[in-house]
Amino acid sequence: MTQNPRLTASLVSRWGDDPWALGSWSLIGRGGSPADRVALGVPVGDRLRIAGEATHPSRAGMTHGAYEQGVGAATWAAEAGHRRVAVVGAGMAGLGAARTLTGYGVRTEVWEARGRIGGRAYGVDLDGFTFDLGANWLQQYDGNALARIAEELSLPVIATDFGDPLVLGSPSAGAPGGLERELRARLERASPQDAIADVVEQWLRDPAPFTADEILRLVDAEIVVDSGAPLSWLSARHGFEPGVGEGDRWIVGSYRLLADHLAERLDVRLERPVRSVRIGEHEVTLVADGFEEAFDAVIVTVPLPVLKQGRIEFEPPLPPPHRTALERLGAGRVEKVVLRFDHRFWPVHPAGYYRVHGPEATCVSEWLDATEADGVPTIVGLFAGPWLDRIWSGSDDDVAARAAEIFQRARACPADQRSQIRAAMSSTDDR
Ligand SMILES: Cc1cc2nc3c(=O)[nH]c(=O)nc-3n(C[C@H](O)[C@H](O)[C@H](O)COP(=O)(O)OP(=O)(O)OC[C@H]3O[C@@H](n4cnc5c(N)ncnc54)[C@H](O)[C@@H]3O)c2cc1C
Missing domain, CATH: 3.50.50.60 (FAD/NAD(P)-binding domain)
Structure with a gap:
């Protein structure tokens, strides 16, 4: 019988409440x-x-x-x-x-x-290892001036392939071919005054050959988690800026x-x-x-x-x-949690990168497996979107326990509650 995983230590970010940040980026x-x-x-x-x-x-x-x-x-x-x-x-x-x-x-x-x-x-110590609670990756690695400094210092880095996530808690492993290209084309054609929610609403009226579920899942994964801002505010043309997936390596021992x-x-x-x-x-x-x-x-x-x-x-x-x-x-507001367990209960994926859908629609999180670098079963989660307020309430231990539960239950996600996404997207919670 498999032993129930036990959370042994955790770290939680609070960028949204931090008076010297007031958000993530x-x-x-x-x-x-x-x-x-x-x-x-x-x-x-x-x-x-x-x-x-x-x-x-x-x-x-x-x-x-x-x-x-x-x-x-x-x-x-x-x-x-x-x-x-x-x-x-x-x-x-x-x-x-x-x-x-x-x-x-x-x-x-x-x-x-x-x-x-x-x-x-910002690197924070957790039982002898230092984890980034803010920036994690040196992005656009080949053209990154800080990456050159990291190389001069011989800092150990690990590459993450964002194009190859292990998807948990979703009925499908990834977006169908052509979907992301179509999303980008629609955003580019939008008027300067359009928000991303306007474009997606319009698309959902006639989604073929894709399904509404597929479109919304892609929007969750590519835009909600990478922005943490209401889609009703985010510019359709310019809200989806470059960066992620163009060569990403993280520093073992942190940005510190x-x-x-x-x-x-x-x-x-x-x-x-x-x-x-x-x-x-x-x-x-x-x-x-x-x-x-x-x-x-x-x-x-x-x-x-x-x-x-x-x-x-x-x-x-x-x-x-x-x-x-x-x-x-x-x-926007994107928050991070570092979770250490007594054993690694999740499937090992060579890219070390996981995308978790669930427990409900609009709920997507990204996870980085830091176990090899840390030497202890450790997973780092990134959360954003309309459900953040629910998870990030109470003490750090409360937040960590909720995040751990979401990760553990990822495989049991019901993916049929998509209507909540539309409600969340039409929110007028402007930043
Ligand atoms: C969760 C998260 C994940 C991220 N992931 C990545 C990533 O993987 N890769 C990446 O490249 N970037 C990432 N970023 C973004 C990256 O962290 C920022 O773009 C970058 O660090 C910003 O640097 P900065 O010097 O412009 O601002 P900051 O780093 O915010 O520096 C500004 C400084 O000003 C200080 N300050 C604020 N108000 C005052 C005041 N009144 N008087 C004096 N000082 C003040 C602050 O304390 C702070 O030290 C992430 C950010 C977050 C929050």
């Missing part, structure tokens, strides 16, 4: 486009520039996009002749900016709100190894939450709790929702194009 809402990302990153006069993942037109929502934007903003500040520059935020963008500035010989301080560096690239390396010899001031940025004629002043200091220029790399919600006051206010960009962009 930036997305383009209906009416928006990558031009809004560019607009947000345009220098404000010659003393302020916003960088960070949200400003990258083609590599947004990824660590290397963030890093590139930090490096670009730093080059702008150095070439403008600034000699003393502040960087707000010590994530990949901020660390990239500060390292580059330091390389130019510019005196640089990083002001970081949290008591740690890394931002949304990279962040620590990037931060070496930098002047990082932790627990300095910037409340206001005052731009004067000859300097720019940062105000944090109990601190106030003037610099030649400032590079702000805080997450998009922090800016969008006005958590930092700009004096004078940001110009209209920047504010319009903030209105059109938003962020």
